[in-house]
Amino acid sequence: MYNQYASTLESDPSCQHSPLSCLCLEKDIAKRLSRQYRRGEALFYMGDKFDALYVLSAGSAKSVKNTVDGNEQIINFHFPGDLIGLECFNDMMHVHSLRFLENSSVCRISLQDFNRTLIGSDTGRRFLLSKISHSIVDEQQLLLSLVRHDAEQRLVKFLLYIAQKHKQSPLPYQVFNLSMTRVDIANYLGLAIETISRLFSKMHAHGIIKVNKRQITLCNVEDLQESLLA
Amino acid sequence: MYNQYASTLESDPSCQHSPLSCLCLEKDIAKRLSRQYRRGEALFYMGDKFDALYVLSAGSAKSVKNTVDGNEQIINFHFPGDLIGLECFNDMMHVHSLRFLENSSVCRISLQDFNRTLIGSDTGRRFLLSKISHSIVDEQQLLLSLVRHDAEQRLVKFLLYIAQKHKQSPLPYQVFNLSMTRVDIANYLGLAIETISRLFSKMHAHGIIKVNKRQITLCNVEDLQESLLA
DNA sequence: CGTTCTATTGACATCATTCAACGCCGGTGG
DNA sequence: CCACCGGCGTTGAATGATGTCAATAGAACG
Numbered sequence: 001m002y003n004q005y006a007s008t009l010e011s012d013p014s015c016q017h018s019p020l021s022c023l024c025l026e027k028d029i030a031k032r033l034s035r036q037y038r039r040g041e042a043l044f045y046m047g048d049k050f051d052a053l054y055v056l057s058a059g060s061a062k063s064v065k066n067t068v069d070g071n072e073q074i075i076n077f078h079f080p081g082d083l084i085g086l087e088c089f090n091d092m093m094h095v096h097s098l099r100f101l102e103n104s105s106v107c108r109i110s111l112q113d114f115n116r117t118l119i120g121s122d123t124g125r126r127f128l129l130s131k132i133s134h135s136i137v138d139e140q141q142l143l144l145s146l147v148r149h150d151a152e153q154r155l156v157k158f159l160l161y162i163a164q165k166h167k168q169s170p171l172p173y174q175v176f177n178l179s180m181t182r183v184d185i186a187n188y189l190g191l192a193i194e195t196i197s198r199l200f201s202k203m204h205a206h207g208i209i210k211v212n213k214r215q216i217t218l219c220n221v222e223d224l225q226e227s228l229l230a
Numbered sequence: 231m232y233n234q235y236a237s238t239l240e241s242d243p244s245c246q247h248s249p250l251s252c253l254c255l256e257k258d259i260a261k262r263l264s265r266q267y268r269r270g271e272a273l274f275y276m277g278d279k280f281d282a283l284y285v286l287s288a289g290s291a292k293s294v295k296n297t298v299d300g301n302e303q304i305i306n307f308h309f310p311g312d313l314i315g316l317e318c319f320n321d322m323m324h325v326h327s328l329r330f331l332e333n334s335s336v337c338r339i340s341l342q343d344f345n346r347t348l349i350g351s352d353t354g355r356r357f358l359l360s361k362i363s364h365s366i367v368d369e370q371q372l373l374l375s376l377v378r379h380d381a382e383q384r385l386v387k388f389l390l391y392i393a394q395k396h397k398q399s400p401l402p403y404q405v406f407n408l409s410m411t412r413v414d415i416a417n418y419l420g421l422a423i424e425t426i427s428r429l430f431s432k433m434h435a436h437g438i439i440k441v442n443k444r445q446i447t448l449c450n451v452e453d454l455q456e457s458l459l460a
Numbered sequence: 461c462g463t464t465c466t467a468t469t470g471a472c473a474t475c476a477t478t479c480a481a482c483g484c485c486g487g488t489g490g
Numbered sequence: 491c492c493a494c495c496g497g498c499g500t501t502g503a504a505t506g507a508t509g510t511c512a513a514t515a516g517a518a519c520g
Binding site: 065067068069073075086087088089090095115118119125126129130132133134135136137139140142143144146147148187188189190229230 | 295297298299303305316317318319320325345348349355356359360362363364365366367369370372373374376377378417418419420459460
Binding site: 461462463464465466467468469470471472473474475476477478479480481482483484485486487488489490 | 491492493494495496497498499500501502503504505506507508509510511512513514515516517518519520
């Protein structure tokens with residue numbers, strides 16, 4: 001019961017293409033922005049005033065932190081249904097920049113609407129709290145990979161994660177297109193780009209996955225999952 | 231204004247020893263548990279029903295995830311003022327075990343009270359949202375260390391983080407006792423315990439820090455902070 | 461008083477990075 | 491149309507940081 005929205009997002013076919021629509025219909029707190037964004041565009045920059053949360057309704061994006069040495073660090077990737085901006089209630093400023101990886105659209109949730117939902121609707125509040133928990137847990141999963149897994153395991157976990165995020169897509173979820181470059185993946189996983197490239201080649205040669213440019217096919221999901229346990 | 235509670239926790243001397251007291255006094259949502267916990271005791275275990283959040287009011291603790299291979303992974307450490315349990319709204323179960331590192335006490339916030347505060351009090355809601363953001367950002371900081379820093383930088387960042395958490399203590403904050411073992415630190419930072427040991431020895435020899443068993447002295451905090459930027 | 465936990469140190473092995481060269485593709489301008 | 495260029499990706503060889511294995515010793519605890 002508590003969990004109804006989270007699970008709805010996974011399974012209810014009516015939500016397949018826009019999980020947010022549940023939320024939109026339900027509580028009308030997110031308003032679809034008319035504007036579409038293109039690959040490379042930014043929704044906001046680190047340091048901007050925080051005046052709304054967003055839900056990604058289509059496409060994909062990355063949260064990027066600019067480090068002192070002039071480089072970027074990708075904090076996470078976002079996919080349809082992800083709630084963006086939860087880390088900003090501390091300073092009321094954006095602590096990342098958000099950059100789209102492909103043509104995308106978002107729903108905007110003003111802080112006023114956010115608060116109103118938190119206050120006024122039991123199911124809305126549960127939904128939002130569940131989203132908050134989910135994003136914390138996702139982050140901890142990445143943390144776990146970085147700490148306990150070697151390069152190949154990190155990449156496998158990453159691919160499984162991406163596949164998971166594509167479960168709403170019409171394609172079989174074992175087949176998907178990466179919207180990010182190898183550079184992005186390497187950055188995110190804390191590896192050198194050459195390592196990513198070599199791993200793709202090796203795993204392809206071993207028949208574990210198929211790699212064709214950015215299209216990935218996971219040949220045996222269960223085997224991959226098991227390989228993480230070793 | 232939005233930020234008043236967060237900053238109060240840092241600076242208001244009346245909150246020095248129990249940051250939570252702000253919250254207790256303010257909204258009466260957290261009730262100090264009479265029971266004190268001892269080193270090694272658990273507050274809850276992974277899989278337990280999630281029926282309350284906690285604020286650590288004294289001592290320290292670790293959140294631990296049991297991995298499939300029978301090992302543990304420390305997800306984070308907790309210090310006075312930290313809000314514990316935010317990751318549980320998804321499944322309404324605890325996803326970590328919480329284990330105290332020294333004699334400690336906690337304040338319990340029932341879900342009912344939590345919701346009531348979210349609904350009923352503007353300042354309480356802001357305070358809680360700020361806490362949520364803070365814990366997400368903390369986690370991302372660790373993530374950044376793991377991805378971008380080598381072993382020494384990770385350890386330095388960890389020590390600065392601990393020092394930061396001890397700013398409320400009567401001691402000068404450059405001097406503190408680690409409540410966790412070398413094993414815990416290694417586990418948390420994704421390093422071998424021998425690496426931690428060697429780094430402590432090396433940094434001690436170089437006069438960067440002083441190490442005496444578990445007591446650490448940071449000889450020059452600014453130098454340490456700068457060393458992270460390189 | 462032994463057993464276990466914690467910590468330190470050395471020798472060696474290994475995985476991932478770094479440096480370097482190269483190819484492919486798409487866009488842009490002459 | 492072709493030439494050039496920058497971004498993206500692959501592969502090889504050498505280097506180095508960190509893990510692993512092993513030995514030792516003090517501290518904590520029953």
